Amino acid sequence: MNIANLLIKSARAFPEHIALARGEAPHLNYRNLLRKVSVMATHLRQRLKLLPGDRVALAMTNGVEAIESMYAIWHAGLVAVPMNAKLHPRELAFILQNSGARVCIVTPDLVESISTIKGECPALERIVDTTTRDYIFMAVGDPVAIADAAPTDPAWLFYTSGTTGRPKGATLTHRNLLAMSLNYYADVDRPEPGGSILHVAPISHGSGLWNFPLLGRGAVQVFPDSGRYEVPETVALLRRWPDATVFLAPTMVKRLIDHPAAADIRPGEIRTISYGGAPMYVSDLKKSLELLGNVMTQLYGQGESPMTITHLSRAEHANRDHPKWEQRLASAGLPDSCVEVRVVDEDGRPMPTGDVGEIIVRGETVMSGYWQNPEATAKSLRDGWLWTGDVGCFDEDGFLTLKDRSKDMIISGGSNIYPREIEDVLNTHPAVAECSVVGRPHPEWGEETVAFIVLREGKSATQAELDALCLDNIARYKRPKDYKFIAALPKNNYGKILKTELRKLV
Numbered sequence: 176m177n178i179a180n181l182l183i184k185s186a187r188a189f190p191e192h193i194a195l196a197r198g199e200a201p202h203l204n205y206r207n208l209l210r211k212v213s214v215m216a217t218h219l220r221q222r223l224k225l226l227p228g229d230r231v232a233l234a235m236t237n238g239v240e241a242i243e244s245m246y247a248i249w250h251a252g253l254v255a256v257p258m259n260a261k262l263h264p265r266e267l268a269f270i271l272q273n274s275g276a277r278v279c280i281v282t283p284d285l286v287e288s289i290s291t292i293k294g295e296c297p298a299l300e301r302i303v304d305t306t307t308r309d310y311i312f313m314a315v316g317d318p319v320a321i322a323d324a325a326p327t328d329p330a331w332l333f334y335t336s337g338t339t340g341r342p343k344g345a346t347l348t349h350r351n352l353l354a355m356s357l358n359y360y361a362d363v364d365r366p367e368p369g370g371s372i373l374h375v376a377p378i379s380h381g382s383g384l385w386n387f388p389l390l391g392r393g394a395v396q397v398f399p400d401s402g403r404y405e406v407p408e409t410v411a412l413l414r415r416w417p418d419a420t421v422f423l424a425p426t427m428v429k430r431l432i433d434h435p436a437a438a439d440i441r442p443g444e445i446r447t448i449s450y451g452g453a454p455m456y457v458s459d460l461k462k463s464l465e466l467l468g469n470v471m472t473q474l475y476g477q478g479e480s481p482m483t484i485t486h487l488s489r490a491e492h493a494n495r496d497h498p499k500w501e502q503r504l505a506s507a508g509l510p511d512s513c514v515e516v517r518v519v520d521e522d523g524r525p526m527p528t529g530d531v532g533e534i535i536v537r538g539e540t541v542m543s544g545y546w547q548n549p550e551a552t553a554k555s556l557r558d559g560w561l562w563t564g565d566v567g568c569f570d571e572d573g574f575l576t577l578k579d580r581s582k583d584m585i586i587s588g589g590s591n592i593y594p595r596e597i598e599d600v601l602n603t604h605p606a607v608a609e610c611s612v613v614g615r616p617h618p619e620w621g622e623e624t625v626a627f628i629v630l631r632e633g634k635s636a637t638q639a640e641l642d643a644l645c646l647d648n649i650a651r652y653k654r655p656k657d658y659k660f661i662a663a664l665p666k667n668n669y670g671k672i673l674k675t676e677l678r679k680l681v
């Protein structure tokens with residue numbers, strides 16, 4: 176059950192379809208991508224002498240080479256370790272050491288970083304720069320047949336984004352990735368052959384996972400020339416390539432809808448904007464639907480159960496006449512087909528409908544454990560259930576609402592306060608561009624809420640105005656006791672707001 180079979184199937188079903196593109200320019204069709212991948216696999220096995228199960232890391236900014244390399248790695252029966260290109264060299268060194276990668280394939284911008292830390296990574300034998308002969312010659316020679324892989328063999332070590340602490344390598348097996356892809360067709364979308372996917376989020380993370388279901392449908396995977404997320408370029412590419420799907424973190428969706436270029440997108444021009452990875456505010460979601468039409472789908476997942484815990488479908492987004500439409504937009508939707516989802520108390524007992532507890536998940540997409548980290552594995556995987564660290568509640572219709580990470584919850588005077596609820600209110604103020612709410616220690620109440628506010632350019636809002644807005648919308652005890660106006664919120668390399676940094680500021 177090697178996940179690289181997806182490519183073989185698509186190469187048979189859609190040999191002439193363009194498989195990869197650099198910006199507007201086609202790069203390889205499916206037949207030739209399979210050929211290239213299977214020749215590269217020969218090199219990995221025979222020239223670099225890698226053995227089944229060996230790890231190959233990728234330190235790459237988004238580009239066609241990332242897809243070529245990943246499928247070559249799987250085709251050869253090896254394990255891919257994609258690393259976010261924006262990580263600090265210290266973090267890259269940690270991942271290389273922890274994974275024990277023997278080879279690291281690198282885009283030229285990262286060669287210096289990886290070369291500097293090579294000495295600290297005893298297992299790392301070789302760095303392959305994608306612009307040198309080392310890489311180019313990998314495509315010359317004879318193809319090799321796809322390696323056998325057991326469903327439980329690791330395929331992808333997915334290093335979590337680590338908004339706290341050190342990253343952990345969620346071990347995703349071939350079966351996990353296949354189940355995740357089939358779940359996409361079951362619950363989210365089954366794209367028509369001939370569509371496209373635009374990779375503007377890191378390929379080492381969200382966008383990389385999205386590659387599978389789209390590759391399985393013969394879509395072209397498009398990489399922007401800039402290698403980054405730039406709104407005008409994104410809009411142009413979404414319009415250039417038909418029936419486009421794109422994964423965007425919520426902060427990226429916000430940048431899109433706040434940019435004048437978004438108005439160029441015509442109704443029906445793009446297929447799907449999948450968002451997830453962090454909370455999306457209802458105000459932003461409504462604006463997206465107004466501007467872009469019925470293209471939004473939400474996924475709630477984590478590296479440990481990739482893309483799959485719950486989803487909010489396109490149909491639910493469009494269901495404006497439903498009495499619970501807004502409530503559902505604020506939710507993460509219904510559990511996915513391939514998993515069971517529960518909300519439980521500390522002992523794992525299911526909570527009554529409406530009560531808040533930790534979200535746990537069991538099913539075909541749940542990782543086999545954290546790589547080389549039995550303590551963390553034992554904490555997260557208990558009796559076959561993955562404890563997500565997220566808290567939330569089900570409503571009577573089975574929709575899951577995420578409250579916050581358990582550690583982000585504020586406890587004030589014995590009451591639980593979920594920052595997201597307050598952020599949702601503050602975000603409705605026209606002058607607020609972004610905000611984030613955290614707890615600050617308080618001698619009497621335990622904690623009190625503090626709001627960090629980023630104002631839109633040229634706009635202003637007073638503390639009194641924001642306070643009045645909160646008083647109009649939420650319980651008095653929840654409203655921030657202090658407002659701090661700052662130029663930008665601290666974010667990690669995936670665009671997630673770092674509440675840990677904000678807590679240090681208070």
Ligand code: AMP
Binds near residue numbers: 563
């Ligand atoms: P990562 O493993 O880095 O992808 O981070 C996963 C975490 O992101 C989850 O545990 C959630 O806390 C958060 N997350 C993922 N999807 C959503 C979503 N749709 N809404 C809110 N938070 C999300």
